[in-house]
Amino acid sequence: MKALTQDRYGTSDVLEVRDIERPEPGENQVLVRVVAAGIDRGAWHLMTGEPYLMRLLGFGLRAPKVAVPGTSFAGVVEAVGPGVTTLKAGDEVYGATRGTFAEYAVASVDKVALKPSQLSFEEAAVLPYPTFAALQALRDHGHVQPGQRVLVVGASGAVGTIAVQLAVAFGATVTGVCSARNVDLVRSLGAADVFDYTNEDFADGSHHYDVILDIGGATSVARLRKALDRKGTLVIVGGEGDRWVGGLQRQLWATALSTLVPQKLTVVVAKENTADLVTMSELVAAGKVAPKLEQTFPLAEGVAAVAAFEAGDAAGRIVIST
Structure with a gap:
């Protein structure tokens, strides 16, 4: 599968789009075909490894343990792992996990919820964080x-x-x-x-x-x-x-x-969980919350997408689509 990857900490200049092996879901996990992934400050800090304290907390000393950046996504469930009963293949979902700037990502089922039908995949992708x-x-x-x-x-x-x-x-x-x-x-x-x-x-x-x-x-x-x-x-x-x-x-x-x-x-200290995503979906359905998008980049231009985020000129959220 195609993915935006990094082999060392840094800004957008350390990123490269390349082919890597597709992940497989484990127990209580789902494999998601990522349609869109939102870029946010939290994902950027994990990518750059700053503050340095993060590296001592288990994210990797010299390079990130997860070579694919990104933490928020929206997509379609491709397969479910053992123990998953709340979601099935074909469900449109959104949520949080590591490694979302890719065509596929694996996520814990307790950090995923059904995507609000009122939103596009791009809009939903910027909501989890x-x-x-x-x-x-x-x-x-x-x-x-x-x-x-x-x-x-x-x-x-x-x-x-x-x-x-x-x-x-x-x-x-x-x-x-x-x-x-x-x-x-x-x-x-x-x-x-x-x-x-x-x-x-x-x-x-x-x-x-x-x-x-x-x-x-x-x-x-x-x-x-x-x-x-x-x-x-x-x-x-x-x-x-x-x-x-x-x-x-x-x-x-x-x-x-x-x-x-x-x-x-x-x-x-924010905790990722399905219940809050469900609450957000209800607020979206009631017309009380709507994300603000600025620009969508294809995965092939993922480096440019992160660079645009770093420039800080966007009035809304930036998304990478697959």
């Missing part, structure tokens, strides 16, 4: 309730675009933070107000929120707390930092500080 992160952040950590004020920092990204829609669906009044070129996009998602972080300071103390969702950023905990209600909740989803530990220092500081202040400061 932000579904887990945004849904668990808002529902399980932020405990967002109707009428609350929610601030989403990083509102135009993969997780942010879904988080804004989810918070609105939960009945919150949402404010987004993004760059000037994405203000209209974030408003179209349902945000009542939007800060252009290049010209406005959302943490100047003039606005306060019940829940702040900070996604993939580097804003200090002190600044975020200035925009948080006295008994509000800050939820940190990922974060950028140095190449050694990434945003871990900020996350650890937030966790430690939370024991000393009235505000709740928490960190999300």
